[in-house]
Amino acid sequence: MTDVLDPIAERRVATPGDAGLRAVAMRPVLETPGWWWPTVVVLGAVVVLGVVAWVYQVANGLGTAGYNDGAFWAIYEANLVAFIGVSYGGAVVSAILRLTHAEWRAPLTRIAEATALVTLPIGMIFIIPHLGSPGKVWELVWPTYWNLSSPILWDFFAVSTYLLATIVFFYLPLIPDAAIALERFDLEPTSGRLRVRQSIYRVLVGRFTGTPGERRRLNGAIGLVAIMIIPMAVSVHSVLSFAFASSSRAGYMETILPVYFVVAALYSGVALVVLSVAASRRLFHLEAFITPRHFVRLGFLMIAFGAAYLYLTFTEYLIDGYSGTTGASAWVYQIVAGRYAIPFWLYFFAGGVLPLVIMAFRRLRTTTGVVVASTLVVLSLWIKRLVIVIPPATEPLVNSPLKSAGVLAGNWGTYHFTWVPISITVAATAAIPLLLLVVFRFFPILSMAEIEEIDDAHERANVGEVGA
């Protein structure tokens, strides 16, 4: 028995240079790997280019982003949905797995929560390039002109509330870790860089000392936020879908849209967690804690949402295409066989079917397989968001029903991709790893307290067994 328990006890040792839990979790905070600065500089440069593109757009109008009256919503709206969508992974992996007492989650929670913490603000930023007059964005923040019957205003409220909840959900489990980190710093010779972190941790820890009573109350609070964050996450994408659905346009006016948005967000969210976990594991050498088993489990969770999403896609297009009102059947036709067929089928095979196939076969379900599937999901779900947003926005609403083949041949609008939104999108994508690298410079990459707590529970159970 003692042989089994020994590795756990070993992890507690917090001396520099060893491979215990605390050492591994704190290493990104304490040491700067050689690749860190070059990576940050390159990613930062990409982000700066995106900002330059946005400044150009502000000076010359949204027309420079390829928008026109025949395509009034396109890439920024799709990005808003896609980037806020990938932040759902944090809520799922952390909150749902916590509430279902899935213990394998423990080494993943910090990475998942950090991914949510950085992707959500990046998604929210797309409100700015989306607006025609970003200088007046204060009208959304300050209540002078608020129109409470507008879905867009409620989008803003829902996303802001969710951001607050995400910050709290990141902060609470960090409290005991910050306490552990402060202990760890006492062993290090104090340098200026560490002193900054030390003072940050002091603020985060507050008066927390780690007594059993405090731990119990903290866990209660985390559990409460975990419960609250799930309906919040559901509300964010539901309300986001209302902005589209609150119209009479075929393709937007769908009762399925809120569910569709939420499931897509969960699907792509878990996929992004897989990617950030895989990258962190490789870069920060977390192999001892994050095993191939974790990837397979995350992969199964992902394709459960993926299968649900395929099903919703099927019902949506089948019913709209079959019932055959003029607008709806024209819209379905354009997606399935018309001008939007290539991106749609790209999603269908790359983001719908292929991940299912990869996860179905034991031989394909490796760590690499899951990472490939997740990459496909993240990319093709972005394409799917374009297929959701663009076709109805390019629909001609005034059409002669008798004009040769009706609306099928009608004068649909066209969105033209230009370098401006592409630069901004690439910049936003680069901002995810950039901000994650920064976050892990300041906070332990593994949730030390959570892992130890679960280990302790096992230890107690084992001791109990031995005693019996």
Place this chain on the structure above:
Amino acid sequence: MTTKHDDVTPLDEGERDDLTVAAVTIGRRGLLRAAALGGIGLGVLGALTETVAAASQPATTTPTGPTKQWCMIIDLRLCNGCRLCTTACQTAHYLHEDQTWMNVYTMQNAAGEDYYMPRPCMMCEDPACVPVCPVGANFRTDEGLVLVDQNKCIGTRICMNACPYDARYFNWTQPVPAPRQPFKQEPEWPVPQVIGTVGKCVNCAAMLPSGQLPECVTNCPMGVLYFGDLTSDVAVNGMGATIKISTYLAENDAVVFKEEYGTHPRVYYIPGHGQDLNNNPSAS
């Protein structure tokens, strides 16, 4: 009446009564008296309910209420698709070529002949664009005009999503510069346009108080467009013809565009009756 245009829905019996009653003050009194005499069937009782509802709305003779309820009547039988309305409007309001406050669509009837359908802002009584704006930049005046406040508009374009008539466009690029205007730059006269904001037909709202007709109406050489006031029940076109709105709408089987959307437009179309006026030179 049978119509061959699915997009243009005919008013059903009840709706036509509703339209007439809401529009005509004297006609309503007559109807009330008739209803009081009790010689009228259920259909008119329905109309009476509508009358009571209409009486509580601003479109009445109450001295404090607004004196005008603007509306437009478009006689599709006369339009030859010259699009002088569009260009006159764009010249007067300094708009880009693709910014159509008044657009003229080429449609096709059952016989395969083209006909033309001018489309201004429908000035809906229940506009879909107004409730969706997060900052309340869209509003409807007491005189029934749906306008946009350029100073408030932040450019979310959700109103373009909501409008079932494609009547809104956006200032994607720098607008056409305009010289000093006879009117203040306000929702009633949004000239010049402002980059990053939405735009649409305003029925030349700033010109109306001085008795001028909208530019499109004045410049229509065919007399297709009538502009009028539902309170006084009178409309005129650019040729100087004057009509009594209630009679004209009833006698010519007026319809509204996309009635099923529940927006209650204040633009009434007189459908072309099979386009037998042969106003299209390309059709034999």
